[in-house]
Amino acid sequence: MAWGVECLRVLAILEDKPGFLQKELFRLGDVPVTPATLAQGLLLLVLVWVVSNLTRRVLRDRVLKATALDSGAREAIARISGYVILILGVTVVLSTAGLNLSSLAVLGGALGIGIGFGLQNIVNNFVSGLIILFERPITVGQRVEVAGTTGTVQRIGARSTIIVTNDRVTHIIPNAEFVSKPVINWSYAGDRLMRISVPVRLAYGSDPREVERLLLEVARANKNVRQDYLPDVLLDSFGDLSIDLRLRVFSETLSGTPAVLRSQLNFAIWDALEKAGIQTAYQSRSLSISGPVHVELDRGDGAAPTDPPAPPDPPRSEPR
Numbered sequence: 482m483a484w485g486v487e488c489l490r491v492l493a494i495l496e497d498k499p500g501f502l503q504k505e506l507f508r509l510g511d512v513p514v515t516p517a518t519l520a521q522g523l524l525l526l527v528l529v530w531v532v533s534n535l536t537r538r539v540l541r542d543r544v545l546k547a548t549a550l551d552s553g554a555r556e557a558i559a560r561i562s563g564y565v566i567l568i569l570g571v572t573v574v575l576s577t578a579g580l581n582l583s584s585l586a587v588l589g590g591a592l593g594i595g596i597g598f599g600l601q602n603i604v605n606n607f608v609s610g611l612i613i614l615f616e617r618p619i620t621v622g623q624r625v626e627v628a629g630t631t632g633t634v635q636r637i638g639a640r641s642t643i644i645v646t647n648d649r650v651t652h653i654i655p656n657a658e659f660v661s662k663p664v665i666n667w668s669y670a671g672d673r674l675m676r677i678s679v680p681v682r683l684a685y686g687s688d689p690r691e692v693e694r695l696l697l698e699v700a701r702a703n704k705n706v707r708q709d710y711l712p713d714v715l716l717d718s719f720g721d722l723s724i725d726l727r728l729r730v731f732s733e734t735l736s737g738t739p740a741v742l743r744s745q746l747n748f749a750i751w752d753a754l755e756k757a758g759i760q761t762a763y764q765s766r767s768l769s770i771s772g773p774v775h776v777e778l779d780r781g782d783g784a785a786p787t788d789p790p791a792p793p794d795p796p797r798s799e800p801r
Contacts, residue, residue, distance in 0.1 A: 529570030723762030
């Protein structure tokens with residue numbers, strides 16, 4: 482508030498200051514533009530920007546936090562309110578300066594040409610950000626996958642969206658990516674529940690029914706597996722070298738880090754199969770060679786290998 486009062490005081494000084502500050506530089510329509518009016522306009526625009534950001538933060542962190550809205554809805558409402566205040570504030574500043582907005586048609590046309598040539602991507606991302614805020618296909622705190630990046634949405638800005646991966650790597654994704662490309666939202670339904678599959682390959686000779694029982698026991702013993710969504714075991718196929726099974730479980734606590742849950746289940750499955758004496762399958766390859774093969778043996782003393790002895794000549798029959 483003190484900063485705003487100081488800005489108003491500076492504006493009053495500029496209005497009463499004679500001399501160079503009141504010298505006409507150019508005209509916008511019928512309105513003369515002086516250094517004082519430029520400084521006043523700049524200070525008013527800064528003041529509008531500060532009020533817009535302050536309003537957005539108060540709405541998000543105080544007013545809307547007391548409601549039942551989730552964090553994504555609070556962020557969307559606060560950011561849209563900030564944009565509305567900013568647009569209205571700029572309009573009021575221009576009107577206060579005596580500018581006729583219709584006289585800015587030429588400037589708007591030039592701006593349109595600039596958008597068509599050089600600012601197309603920026604405007605595209607800004608409009609895409611507004612679409613995201615209104616339509617809410619993604620919100621802050623949700624886990625999404627877009628353009629090969631999987632992580633949690635931290636912030637939806639005017640131009641880009643910030644996503645943080647499990648490795649704590651921050652990705653800045655242009656908003657247009659979320660509108661023009663397929664997006665996977667793992668928590669769009671309102672929760673973070675996700676099904677995770679763990680493949681198990683058994684050697685032939687193992688009892689699939691016994692292994693099914695062991696896998697279900699492993700799933701029930703894991704605290705990160707949702708027990709109200711019953712885990713199950715599928716027998717996928719009889720492969721060339723193994724019997725292929727798959728354990729399927731649901732998790733909410735580790736849905737953001739499925740590799741951790743798979744590791745926990747794999748360790749527990751290994752211990753259970755080892756205790757039961759059940760062997761997992763492993764790949765093996767056999768090599769068949771047809772025809773004669775020349776083999777050189779190394780005696781280990783550094784001497785060069787010797788040529789194998791020539792086969793004896795076949796016996797000759799004497800003529801009678």
